Amino acid sequence: MLSDSLKKEIRNNYELITQALPQFKARKAQNYLVAEIAKVLAGNYDKSRRILVAEAGTGIGKSLAYILAGLPVALRANKKLIISTATVTLQEQLITKDLPFFLRHSDYKFTFTLAKGRQRYCCEHKLLNQQTDNPEQTQLFTEKPQVGDRELLDRLKNAYLDGKWDGDQDSWPKPIPRRVWQQIVSDKHSCKKALSNHRQCPFHRARDNINKADVIVVNHALLLADLELGGGVILPEPDASFYVLDEAHHLPKIARDFSSANVNIKTSQEWLKKIKQVSTHVNRVVHRQTTITPGINMLESANEMVKDLNDIELYFRNNPPNYNKSNQYRFSMGEVPQGIVNSLISLKEETKKCLSAVNKLSNITSEELKDDNIKLSDAEPLLVETGFYIQRLEALSDLWKMLLKERSSHQAPIAAWINNENEAYTLCANPLEVGGLLEYMLWSQAAGVILCSATLTSLNSFDYFMRQAGLTQNDGTQYLRLKSPFDYPNIELHVAAMAKDPTESGFDNELIENITQRIEQKEGNLVLFASYWQMNLVADKLRRKFPKSLLVQGETSRTKMIAMHKQNCDQGLTSILFGTGSLAEGLDLPGHYLTNLIITKLPFAVPDSPVEEAHAEWITSKGGNPFMQITIPEASKKLIQSCGRLIRKETDTGKITLLDKRVITKRYGKSLIDSLPPFALKIEK
Numbered sequence: 001m002l003s004d005s006l007k008k009e010i011r012n013n014y015e016l017i018t019q020a021l022p023q024f025k026a027r028k029a030q031n032y033l034v035a036e037i038a039k040v041l042a043g044n045y046d047k048s049r050r051i052l053v054a055e056a057g058t059g060i061g062k063s064l065a066y067i068l069a070g071l072p073v074a075l076r077a078n079k080k081l082i083i084s085t086a087t088v089t090l091q092e093q094l095i096t097k098d099l100p101f102f103l104r105h106s107d108y109k110f111t112f113t114l115a116k117g118r119q120r121y122c123c124e125h126k127l128l129n130q131q132t133d134n135p136e137q138t139q140l141f142t143e144k145p146q147v148g149d150r151e152l153l154d155r156l157k158n159a160y161l162d163g164k165w166d167g168d169q170d171s172w173p174k175p176i177p178r179r180v181w182q183q184i185v186s187d188k189h190s191c192k193k194a195l196s197n198h199r200q201c202p203f204h205r206a207r208d209n210i211n212k213a214d215v216i217v218v219n220h221a222l223l224l225a226d227l228e229l230g231g232g233v234i235l236p237e238p239d240a241s242f243y244v245l246d247e248a249h250h251l252p253k254i255a256r257d258f259s260s261a262n263v264n265i266k267t268s269q270e271w272l273k274k275i276k277q278v279s280t281h282v283n284r285v286v287h288r289q290t291t292i293t294p295g296i297n298m299l300e301s302a303n304e305m306v307k308d309l310n311d312i313e314l315y316f317r318n319n320p321p322n323y324n325k326s327n328q329y330r331f332s333m334g335e336v337p338q339g340i341v342n343s344l345i346s347l348k349e350e351t352k353k354c355l356s357a358v359n360k361l362s363n364i365t366s367e368e369l370k371d372d373n374i375k376l377s378d379a380e381p382l383l384v385e386t387g388f389y390i391q392r393l394e395a396l397s398d399l400w401k402m403l404l405k406e407r408s409s410h411q412a413p414i415a416a417w418i419n420n421e422n423e424a425y426t427l428c429a430n431p432l433e434v435g436g437l438l439e440y441m442l443w444s445q446a447a448g449v450i451l452c453s454a455t456l457t458s459l460n461s462f463d464y465f466m467r468q469a470g471l472t473q474n475d476g477t478q479y480l481r482l483k484s485p486f487d488y489p490n491i492e493l494h495v496a497a498m499a500k501d502p503t504e505s506g507f508d509n510e511l512i513e514n515i516t517q518r519i520e521q522k523e524g525n526l527v528l529f530a531s532y533w534q535m536n537l538v539a540d541k542l543r544r545k546f547p548k549s550l551l552v553q554g555e556t557s558r559t560k561m562i563a564m565h566k567q568n569c570d571q572g573l574t575s576i577l578f579g580t581g582s583l584a585e586g587l588d589l590p591g592h593y594l595t596n597l598i599i600t601k602l603p604f605a606v607p608d609s610p611v612e613e614a615h616a617e618w619i620t621s622k623g624g625n626p627f628m629q630i631t632i633p634e635a636s637k638k639l640i641q642s643c644g645r646l647i648r649k650e651t652d653t654g655k656i657t658l659l660d661k662r663v664i665t666k667r668y669g670k671s672l673i674d675s676l677p678p679f680a681l682k683i684e685k
């Protein structure tokens, strides 16, 4: 329970923080959010399930709220506060702005750090002992070395030795090419933390910082990677952590992509054929009888796998399915063709054997190194090599498990398909629902979780998000919806009187005409399209009329395009940004940078990816309606995000125009309008 002294502490710090914020405006919604976060984490509502799903509209100040409430409760309970985000922008804001500000102005003395994956750090040992000409290692790399790489590696090494570079890939002033980075990156299979002179390397220093920090900022993908390993491997243990999942609306999709697996048949056959070199290399260095059996087993399994993969390839060559225009063929209800089932069963078995054999060879090498029977310089390439194969075999194993998973009528099937790029076949699988996985890895394990975002509801309800995230109304989870403090009724939302709807021919011409007329001179304009195709069509027609003002997504980098737009606006010129759905989220154009927002079409996703198709098929098979259950809730969320581009600050004004009349002519239109903020709706006649 939240004690009175803790409440007082939070209130005092709220005073300190808000006094230090220039132009701070007290908001009831923010205070309420702080109180609810503190109560949920302290177990006021449910002692064992401390989960809050909080939709906090733009402008409430949610990051301040969760730091203000989460940190004191975590410190008192002797827990870590792990803040996970979907975007780098928010991570940077937390690490460079919000947390330092809080540290400076609050009563709390705490430490914080940004957790990154191992692959962002260089391996000190590899950096200082580079062997770029080692053929056994370079043949494992996906990109081969080029002229100039040697010089860059020397610069990296010297900067590191002079204390001018900390070994973090992101802190090197320029991007490091992949082929260079792969030579010095820290890799779990060859890592030797146990050696005393390795404990201070960049990767382990970063991991030590995580262990010591009170607040850890992370991204959703790394958080999921830790949880998949059982939690407590990269980040602190789940039961010793309070999690804040900001931008939580991205979590289900990130979790789904995270669990995906795919295997290219040709590439796998190629590396499986090379695997025999592992035993040759091991036997050259390790003179032990114990390597003989795993060496033989590894070879036998690899040969079997090559044959099985060959059979699968032959099957698809002899029985070509009806590929779509993206060269994919989806297996209905996730059921792979009967003709490849036996090969998959055999692959599953042989991959397991092969993996066990390579692991044994790797362990024997490590033991020999530990016992000083072999030199580090001899052991290292072997550990890198075995690590390379272990990783690939694990990826194969994940795919076979998913493809052969027993089906149940209660559980959603997987999405499974084959890709055929000029007879180069890739087998792919993706889970459809990740709610069970999140429950198992996170909700049931964590000391407490706050999920927040500006858009967690669709169609005015948490139902869609709950289904995706595996949460329910009655499982002890708390739900909170706080409206944005912005003055929406002063913003007009126009629904244009279009003769055609986007599904009718003639819409494109009407669109061109309408957009031309609706561009505001000497203002910041943003036009959002549903497809690149349509955007480019309109852009080509408008280019002559607005030669200097039109900035089209994809024609230059996003950063450059936005900088040019802002420059135009600052000079009082007309500026027109053309963008698609990806620009509708995270684009921050406050004040005069955006006053005229035009949305060309309701953002209905076309279920054309195998995963979306499989999801729709599953819902239909259960008697549901995928359009109402997926398409409309998704469109509602996207429409809210699109409209949200206009109002970033309390003083922002302007006008939104929707050029899709279906919002008033179709039955579902009302629910889409009703779930938007309370704009002043103007239906043009």
Ligand code: SF4
Residues within 6 Å of the ligand: 122, 123, 124, 125, 126, 186, 187, 190, 191, 192, 193, 198, 199, 201, 202, 203, 204
């Ligand atoms: S501990 Fe691992 S990552 Fe660090 S220097 Fe040693 S081998 Fe490289």
